[in-house]
Amino acid sequence: MRTVHAAALLRLTLDAEPAAGQAVLVDGDRIGAVGPLDELTEAYPGVRVRRWAGTLGPALVHDGPLPPAPTPRERVHALFRLGVAAVLAAHVTEPGLRAAATRNDVVVLGAFRPPALVEAGRADLAVFADDGTCLATVVAGRLVHRRA
Known part of the structure; x- marks a missing residue:
């Protein structure tokens, strides 16, 4: 739509x-x-x-550790409350966190791009x-x- x-x-x-x-x-x-x-x-x-x-x-690119939260899904949703749609790969190395980012269509970047x-x-x-x-x-x- x-x-x-x-x-x-x-x-x-x-x-x-x-x-x-x-x-x-x-x-x-x-x-x-x-x-x-x-x-x-x-x-x-x-x-x-x-x-x-x-x-x-x-939307912003998050350059740092993801906000703390009880679950990977909640950590990703905390990014949305900040206006973020992309993160650097260096900050989502944990498999569960990377999977949560992927499931929620967050772009995982190898390097920062404006x-x-x-x-x-x-x-x-x-x-x-x-x-x-x-x-x-x-x-x-x-x-x-x-x-x-």
């Missing part, structure tokens, strides 16, 4: 200046398009639109409040965290 994610501001990379009025079309696990919200909703009539407060941008929103790229998005709190995380097109 196609979904347009829109927020007050959108940034394509973590260090890019945020722009107003922009949105991301997610089609399955990929980014179908990035552009003005009104153009995307016109080009895709009937598309579901999720509107978020805050700034929408690429996240970015690009058309045809994997739909890994996060929305952050002004204070840096993660409001929502989308991993491979699936909404995996939404702050209540």
